[in-house]
Amino acid sequence: MIDTTAVLGYAWPMAVAPGETVSFHLSSETLAEAQLRVVRVRCADADPAGPGIRTTGPSSAIDGPIDLSHQPIHPGSCAVVADSAQLAGLGDFTFGCYLFPTLIGGRRQTIAARWNELRECGWKLELDEEAHLLLTIADGGRRWNVRAPKPLLEREWVLAAATVDLTGGTVAVHQASLARDGGRDRTGTATAAGPAAIAWPTATPLVLAAQGTGLDKPLRATSHHLNGKIDRPRLYAAALDAGRIGALVDALNPPNTDPALIAAWDFSRDIGGDTIRDLSGHRHDGILHQLPMRAATGANWDGRSNSWTEVPWQYGAIHFHDDDIADCGWKADRKLTVPADWPSGFYALELTAATGEGVSVESYVPFFVRAPRDRATAPLAVVASTATFLAYANSCLRLDQSHFEAMNEGLVLISGDDCYLSAHRELGLSTYDTHSDGSGVCYSSGARPILNMRPRGNTFNYVNDTHLLDWLEEQGIPYDIVTDEDIDREGARALKPYRVVITGSHPEYFSRPMLDAFETYQNAGGRHMYLGGNGFYWRIAFHPTAPGRIEVRRGITGTRTWEGEAGENTLSFTGEPSGLWRSNGRPPQRLVGVGFDAQVFDRSAAYRRLGDSFDPRVAFAFEGIGPDEAIGDFGLRLGGAAGLEIDRADATLGSPPNLMLLATADRIGAGGLPTTEEFRTTHRGLTGDQNARVRADIVFFETSQGGAVFATGSIAWCCALSHDGYDNNVSRLTGNVLRRFLDPRPFD
Amino acid sequence: MLENDPNAAHYPIDPDRLDLVEEFRRAPKGPHSDALQKVLHRMRWAGEPRRYVLIVIEPGRRWMLGRLPERRGGQIERLADHVFTDPADAEWEVFRRRWQAITGRVLPAERTV
Numbered sequence: 001m002i003d004t005t006a007v008l009g010y011a012w013p014m015a016v017a018p019g020e021t022v023s024f025h026l027s028s029e030t031l032a033e034a035q036l037r038v039v040r041v042r043c044a045d046a047d048p049a050g051p052g053i054r055t056t057g058p059s060s061a062i063d064g065p066i067d068l069s070h071q072p073i074h075p076g077s078c079a080v081v082a083d084s085a086q087l088a089g090l091g092d093f094t095f096g097c098y099l100f101p102t103l104i105g106g107r108r109q110t111i112a113a114r115w116n117e118l119r120e121c122g123w124k125l126e127l128d129e130e131a132h133l134l135l136t137i138a139d140g141g142r143r144w145n146v147r148a149p150k151p152l153l154e155r156e157w158v159l160a161a162a163t164v165d166l167t168g169g170t171v172a173v174h175q176a177s178l179a180r181d182g183g184r185d186r187t188g189t190a191t192a193a194g195p196a197a198i199a200w201p202t203a204t205p206l207v208l209a210a211q212g213t214g215l216d217k218p219l220r221a222t223s224h225h226l227n228g229k230i231d232r233p234r235l236y237a238a239a240l241d242a243g244r245i246g247a248l249v250d251a252l253n254p255p256n257t258d259p260a261l262i263a264a265w266d267f268s269r270d271i272g273g274d275t276i277r278d279l280s281g282h283r284h285d286g287i288l289h290q291l292p293m294r295a296a297t298g299a300n301w302d303g304r305s306n307s308w309t310e311v312p313w314q315y316g317a318i319h320f321h322d323d324d325i326a327d328c329g330w331k332a333d334r335k336l337t338v339p340a341d342w343p344s345g346f347y348a349l350e351l352t353a354a355t356g357e358g359v360s361v362e363s364y365v366p367f368f369v370r371a372p373r374d375r376a377t378a379p380l381a382v383v384a385s386t387a388t389f390l391a392y393a394n395s396c397l398r399l400d401q402s403h404f405e406a407m408n409e410g411l412v413l414i415s416g417d418d419c420y421l422s423a424h425r426e427l428g429l430s431t432y433d434t435h436s437d438g439s440g441v442c443y444s445s446g447a448r449p450i451l452n453m454r455p456r457g458n459t460f461n462y463v464n465d466t467h468l469l470d471w472l473e474e475q476g477i478p479y480d481i482v483t484d485e486d487i488d489r490e491g492a493r494a495l496k497p498y499r500v501v502i503t504g505s506h507p508e509y510f511s512r513p514m515l516d517a518f519e520t521y522q523n524a525g526g527r528h529m530y531l532g533g534n535g536f537y538w539r540i541a542f543h544p545t546a547p548g549r550i551e552v553r554r555g556i557t558g559t560r561t562w563e564g565e566a567g568e569n570t571l572s573f574t575g576e577p578s579g580l581w582r583s584n585g586r587p588p589q590r591l592v593g594v595g596f597d598a599q600v601f602d603r604s605a606a607y608r609r610l611g612d613s614f615d616p617r618v619a620f621a622f623e624g625i626g627p628d629e630a631i632g633d634f635g636l637r638l639g640g641a642a643g644l645e646i647d648r649a650d651a652t653l654g655s656p657p658n659l660m661l662l663a664t665a666d667r668i669g670a671g672g673l674p675t676t677e678e679f680r681t682t683h684r685g686l687t688g689d690q691n692a693r694v695r696a697d698i699v700f701f702e703t704s705q706g707g708a709v710f711a712t713g714s715i716a717w718c719c720a721l722s723h724d725g726y727d728n729n730v731s732r733l734t735g736n737v738l739r740r741f742l743d744p745r746p747f748d
Numbered sequence: 749m750l751e752n753d754p755n756a757a758h759y760p761i762d763p764d765r766l767d768l769v770e771e772f773r774r775a776p777k778g779p780h781s782d783a784l785q786k787v788l789h790r791m792r793w794a795g796e797p798r799r800y801v802l803i804v805i806e807p808g809r810r811w812m813l814g815r816l817p818e819r820r821g822g823q824i825e826r827l828a829d830h831v832f833t834d835p836a837d838a839e840w841e842v843f844r845r846r847w848q849a850i851t852g853r854v855l856p857a858e859r860t861v
């Protein structure tokens with residue numbers, strides 16, 4: 001048996017050019033040492049029916065034994081405000097905010113605190129195990145508590161406040177429901193005896209949505225993370241009554257001329273960044289940790305706009321989660337400067353160890369080597385779909401979502417990686433998953449081990465794409481790797497040096513700069529082969545400055561595993577709308593002739609040739625393929641080349657007038673299930689056995705200046721290339737088109 | 749919020765339809781008749797508390813029956829005495845457990861006649 005998780009790691013940055021340095025961050029709970037080897041990945045799929053794991057070792061300076069240590073991960077987002085004389089020296093004070101709890105009961109969650117858990121001193125306002133507001137103040141010996149009489153409701157806005165009145169010798173909590181109809185009213189106040197004076201801790205940051213542990217470990221500085229939204233938190237140097245608390249929190253711009261206003265955070269400022277801004281004039285700005293969701297609707301959101309860019313004052317909330325993770329923060333165990341002569345490709349650290357009892361450890365840490373920055377080394381570029389890899393990173397759907405077995409039409413397959421993920425949720429979620437509070441995960445970061453982006457990983461995306469690399473190596477066709485992030489940052493410049501660019505099995509997530517780059521490339525004579533399905537589908541953004549981070553908001557249509565909340569479908573990174581590209585005026589058909597129509601997870605199908613395939617203009621593509629040959633009635637993914645997720649041409653969605661429909665797989669069967677945006681109302685007859693719009697189309701068209709597009713519209717395509725010793729018609733058609741596309745002669 | 753409701757699959761399974769059992773037994777991966785598709789959808793969508801899953805021991809060669817944890821963060825239970833060299837046998841094993849749970853009728857453990 002092979003253990004793929006005894007040691008885990010991530011490379012940073014995810015992609016480098018020769019001459020640049022990549023660092024490797026590793027952790028093992030069980031191993032003290034492993035053997036390390038850098039490998040170039042040819043095939044990452046362990047399936048014995050295919051080529052198997054195939055890597056080559058270029059022999060690197062860091063190959064050899066490596067000592068390992070355990071580096072834990074501490075998920076949970078919060079805002080941390082550095083300590084100040086004012087925060088440390090508070091006498092009477094009030095903290096208030098609007099609160100929208102999203103996971104109540106069963107756990108203590110801190111809303112705001114200046115607290116040191118180790119020494120049990122400071123103050124903290126919490127939601128307790130029964131969802132009651134609870135204020136605690138303590139000085140390391142004595143402790144005072146006050147608890148609200150009524151529990152809060154999940155997903156209902158409430159004004160939540162705490163007052164410490166040393167002058168009056170009381171402490172109090174106050175809550176006021178914004179909606180008071182239908183049994184929702186939880187308004188109430190509780191007051192208890194408090195001290196006349198108290199010594200607050202020194203050198204203690206103020207934390208929102210968590211509390212300080214008091215530990216001298218930056219990664220473990222906080223605990224008791226909140227699940228929910230906080231809007232307009234305020235800190236005021238007086239014990240206010242209920243009416244004045246309401247006015248203080250509600251004011252969008254509390255007057256900074258008021259000397260008692262210690263902090264008034266406006267989360268609608270700098271939404272694209274990691275800083276929270278204080279309006280008080282005291283510069284109590286804070287830093288957000290582990291990427292909580294910004295651009296969240298505030299308590300005052302009234303639906304007049306769905307975009308924070310239009311009504312920013314209605315987006316003064318941040319949604320915190322106890323399972324947010326953006327950066328594990330592990331120390332680097334090794335650094336590698338990539339030698340100038342290493343060919344571009346998918347690379348990985350291979351970590352091996354023997355543990356006895358027939359178990360051997362074989363774990364990979366992936367990274368990508370692109371071409372040198374100043375030149376291409378081949379006329380062909382293969383896109384590493386890193387945005388899609390990130391979107392799917394550590395997907396827990398098969399563990400958490402009951403639709404998976406039904407969608408899969410069979411028992412859920414659980415790999416060793418899935419077993420590990422099940423018990424190690426601190427590795428963080430994919431953008432397919434929902435947080436522990438049920439809300440959708442909209443960010444993903446590469447600064448953590450990603451188990452399904454490496455050799456021996458679950459078969460989708462990364463692993464499937466290596467079947468294309470394997471086939472190119474087999475054909476002896478050299479290629480460079482260009483990552484999605486390169487294209488996002490550099491635009492068409494990243495593609496321009498290449499005569500042909502191939503996008504792989506599932507280039508699903510595209511930012512606007514990426515789509516622009518492809519359009520520009522194709523229309524300037526570039527030739528694009530799209531050998532996948534469900535591509536160019538979701539509109540995402542890469543973080544404008546931080547590398548290796550993407551964001552998607554799923555909205556309310558498309559094949560989606562969660563639905564975006566009303567008003568929360570604008571990207572916080574850029575202010576752009578998210579959702580489907582089809583909903584953003586740029587359906588995939590416009591770029592590559594075909595676009596997503598259906599999922600097929602029971603069995604894959606074959607294509608049959610159509611009339612256009614006999615046109616002499618595309619004779620180059622069908623050399624060696626008979627007129628009645630079924631194309632791709634084989635393959636590693638459910639026995640065919642047309643399957644999993646499939647795309648069709650449609651002129652009304654932008655397929656160009658000169659498109660040639662070469663082949664189609666339109667006999668898909670009852671397991672072909674159309675995506676929601678493909679029908680107007682529900683009705684019978686939608687499935688593939690009755691619906692010819694559930695199909696995969698192979699298309700070709702010329703763009704301009706000698707450019708062209710060839711698309712196969714199916715995720716399963718690349719996994720059929722190696723069938724029968726690479727001697728098959730999927731391989732033949734792909735090879736015919738690629739060789740012709742590499743030939744600079746214009747098309748007839 | 750958009751949620752998956754395991755209780756939504758409510759197709760009534762007729763305990764006397766042993767023809768559907770036989771159809772499944774012969775071809776666990778299908779293709780299946782309309783009636784059997786409905787039976788399977790009910791079983792797969794509803795699952796059971798701590799859903800049955802198939803743990804890959806050796807890709808493409810050996811699988812073990814398992815159960816998901818009750819809550820996030822838990823371990824997947826491994827049913828070590830249920831190892832399969834053909835996933836179709838695992839499908840049958842879970843089918844018969846679910847058939848029994850729903851209809852109260854016991855089906856034979858062996859898939860092959």
Ligand SMILES: [Fe+2]
Binds near residue numbers: 508
């Ligand atoms: Fe996808």
